[in-house]
């Protein structure tokens with residue numbers, strides 16, 4: 001069964017190291033839907049490997065022959081294809097609010113984490129990916145990896161500020177979506193797991209409510225990470 005569902009998943013030089021925020025979203029979403037899946041480790045420069053999907057980015061899902069890329073499209077696909085499994089979005093209003101969480105995560109949380117972890121990511125990449133990563137990310141961030149590394153303490157407050165609404169929410173209720181997890185949790189988890197997997201020093205204390213929520217999600221879904 002699991003061989004029918006494959007997820008192309010970003011990996012480091014160590015192919016066990018999986019750190020893409022978008023791929024983590026999808027892995028949690030599939031676990032939420034009680035779906036088995038295999039992952040295929042993928043490197044940034046393996047563009048030819050996923051060319052069949054018409055994209056150069058992961059996640060790419062192949063589900064019983066159906067090819068879907070882009071994490072949002074994959075989540076929408078899973079919701080439509082598996083209506084009898086637990087919902088990712090619940091009702092119409094929650095679906096709209098999840099869009100807000102997605103945009104906030106991608107516009108505020110990802111850049112704040114990115115500036116803390118970029119040097120760490122560069123270090124764990126397969127050597128064949130490093131020149132490509134340096135060129136594309138230095139262009140995107142407008143600074144060299146070394147400049148970003150030197151300014152780590154300067155960049156930390158933006159990350160800490162982004163954590164406040166997450167931590168506050170998780171001290172008031174067990175999940176971002178309330179009493180149980182939904183795709184909003186998967187999105188925020190993906191961002192923080194990206195940081196957890198690549199930062200050269202821990203971004204969160206083990207007893208931080210955010211760390212406890214991350215462990216609870218992984219355990220609840222039976223995922224290792």
Ligand SMILES: N[C@@H](CCC(=O)N[C@@H](CS)C(=O)NCC(=O)O)C(=O)O
Pocket residue numbers: 010020021022023044056057058059069070071072136
């Ligand atoms: N909008 C896409 C973004 C996917 C994305 O940016 N994936 C990164 C890995 S985290 C990637 O594959 N990048 C390839 C590249 O930069 O060439 C989604 O939600 O799936």
